[in-house]
Amino acid sequence: MKLKINGKTEDATEGVRLTDLIVQRGVESPEMVSIELNGEILEKDRIDAVILKENDEIEFLYFMGGGAK
Amino acid sequence: MTTHGFETKAIHGKTPKQDVHGAIKFPIYSGAAFHFESAEAIEDAFAFRKPAHAYSRVTNPSVEAFERKMNVLEDGRGAIAVASGMAAITNAVLNIVKQGENIVSSGAIFGNTYSLFIHTLKGLGIETRFFDVDKPDEALKKIDGKTRVLFLETISNPKMNVPDIKKLADIAHEKNIAVIVDSTVTTPYLFSGKAAGADVVIHSSTKLISGGATGIGGVIIDSKNSSWSGFPALKPYAKFGKWAFLGRLRSEVYRNTGAAMSPHIAYLHSLGLETLALRVEKTCENTMKIAEFLNNQSQVVSVSYPGLLDSKYHELAKKQFKNRFGGIIAFKLLNREKCFDFINRLKLIKRASNLGDNTSLIIHPASTIFHEFSASEKEAMGVTENLIRLSVGIETVDDLISDILQAME
Numbered sequence: 001m002k003l004k005i006n007g008k009t010e011d012a013t014e015g016v017r018l019t020d021l022i023v024q025r026g027v028e029s030p031e032m033v034s035i036e037l038n039g040e041i042l043e044k045d046r047i048d049a050v051i052l053k054e055n056d057e058i059e060f061l062y063f064m065g066g067g068a069k
Numbered sequence: 070m071t072t073h074g075f076e077t078k079a080i081h082g083k084t085p086k087q088d089v090h091g092a093i094k095f096p097i098y099s100g101a102a103f104h105f106e107s108a109e110a111i112e113d114a115f116a117f118r119k120p121a122h123a124y125s126r127v128t129n130p131s132v133e134a135f136e137r138k139m140n141v142l143e144d145g146r147g148a149i150a151v152a153s154g155m156a157a158i159t160n161a162v163l164n165i166v167k168q169g170e171n172i173v174s175s176g177a178i179f180g181n182t183y184s185l186f187i188h189t190l191k192g193l194g195i196e197t198r199f200f201d202v203d204k205p206d207e208a209l210k211k212i213d214g215k216t217r218v219l220f221l222e223t224i225s226n227p228k229m230n231v232p233d234i235k236k237l238a239d240i241a242h243e244k245n246i247a248v249i250v251d252s253t254v255t256t257p258y259l260f261s262g263k264a265a266g267a268d269v270v271i272h273s274s275t276k277l278i279s280g281g282a283t284g285i286g287g288v289i290i291d292s293k294n295s296s297w298s299g300f301p302a303l304k305p306y307a308k309f310g311k312w313a314f315l316g317r318l319r320s321e322v323y324r325n326t327g328a329a330m331s332p333h334i335a336y337l338h339s340l341g342l343e344t345l346a347l348r349v350e351k352t353c354e355n356t357m358k359i360a361e362f363l364n365n366q367s368q369v370v371s372v373s374y375p376g377l378l379d380s381k382y383h384e385l386a387k388k389q390f391k392n393r394f395g396g397i398i399a400f401k402l403l404n405r406e407k408c409f410d411f412i413n414r415l416k417l418i419k420r421a422s423n424l425g426d427n428t429s430l431i432i433h434p435a436s437t438i439f440h441e442f443s444a445s446e447k448e449a450m451g452v453t454e455n456l457i458r459l460s461v462g463i464e465t466v467d468d469l470i471s472d473i474l475q476a477m478e
Contacts, residue, residue, distance in 0.1 A: 006113070006116075006118045007116075007118075028119070028120055029120050032120055033120075034309070034312060036308070039308060040308060040310075041308055041309050041310045041312060043310060043311065059118065060118060061117040061118060062117055062118070062119065062120035062121075
């Protein structure tokens with residue numbers, strides 16, 4: 001299926017879990033990252049339950065420490 | 070890391086990245102800017118897609134290392150270090166209070182904070198309403214639909230009031246008001262803002278945290294108690310949910326007003342954190358002995374120190390500050406002339422405007438920090454002409470007592 005990740009359209013396994021995507025992509029400093037799914041920042045306790053769907057838009061954001069400009 | 074004790078957390082913290090040379094003390098990254106491998110990489114950094122530093126006014130690795138330690142010690146959602154304690158208060162308030170809205174504040178606060186509220190913020194259309202922290206219900210009467218902040222100091226400087234922070238936080242939260250607590254004189258070692266209900270904890274890291282007055286700094290910590298919904302100033306950041314306060318601060322208010330902590334200060338204050346527990350214990354031990362000594366001197370009219378058994382704040386302070394009472398004593402002599410004579414005769418204790426140094430410091434607040442206020446304003450803040458403020462350091466306590474004794478004779 002297609003997902004939009006950090007602004008780029010990419011292929012992903014059908015029904016991939018968000019937590020698996022984080023590992024597969026080697027997301028930097030996962031303990032620091034905030035995840036925006038379809039325009040909404042996810043609370044940390046919701047992330048484990050998320051199963052991604054076709055055309056979901058995910059942004060991995062770091063706006064606390066380095067990275068906020 | 071959350072299972073470790075305070076001292077371990079203060080030393081080991083949570084550094085963002087391993088230093089490339091394995092340096093135990095996180096280095097000082099003093100430069101202004103950072104190189105990126107590609108235009109795409111710097112684009113990602115500006116879009117918040119990379120945990121990278123681009124410009125030191127906004128984020129800096131050394132400052133981040135200090136922020137992370139402070140956040141671990143306060144068990145917060147996140148911390149932002151700034152140039153001074155006053156910058157911390159100003160940034161925190163401007164982040165959540167808009168023109169036309171108001172703050173309800175303890176009436177007994179540090180002089181410059183009072184001036185910030187009644188002059189600077191008033192000029193920006195933000196009103197401050199003061200109340201007596203000894204009468205929590207007074208706070209309720211001052212609150213209305215446009216109140217956004219309840220501001221407190223853990224131990225007021227120099228009136229030495231101790232507010233019932235939990236009680237006041239409960240009152241504020243009923244009305245969806247953010248509780249900002251200045252914990253400078255208590256530090257995260259003595260006071261857990263999060264446990265007491267503070268939504269934001271402020272420190273002037275210049276004081277006890279700095280490790281011996283090593284330089285000026287401040288910190289703002291979001292203590293995780295607020296979801297930040299219902300604050301009009303944060304509405305554009307609603308998509309960040311609970312991160313709205315920190316998000317607006319980092320990417321707008323703090324960033325645009327530019328009160329950045331220097332990486333050199335961040336390094337020194339990080340070092341200061343390593344010995345904070347030891348120094349606070351020694352300070353509190355010394356202060357207790359000196360307060361008891363002063364209480365027995367005939368020339369001393371009164372002593373304000375919550376550690377004294379006859380202090381009306383003793384039990385509350387004992388509960389709030391883990392059985393310690395801080396390092397500040399406010400005491401009164403007969404009159405201003407006696408105060409000046411006494412202060413002038415001291416040989417060890419320094420005449421200086423600061424708190425929480427390793428060196429003991431003394432000042433006459435009415436003629437210095439509070440000189441700009443009227444007599445009635447000073448009186449409301451508990452600053453009389455015969456009041457002295459002593460910040461007790463970590464010297465040999467007998468030497469301090471000898472100095473005080475010879476200055477009183």
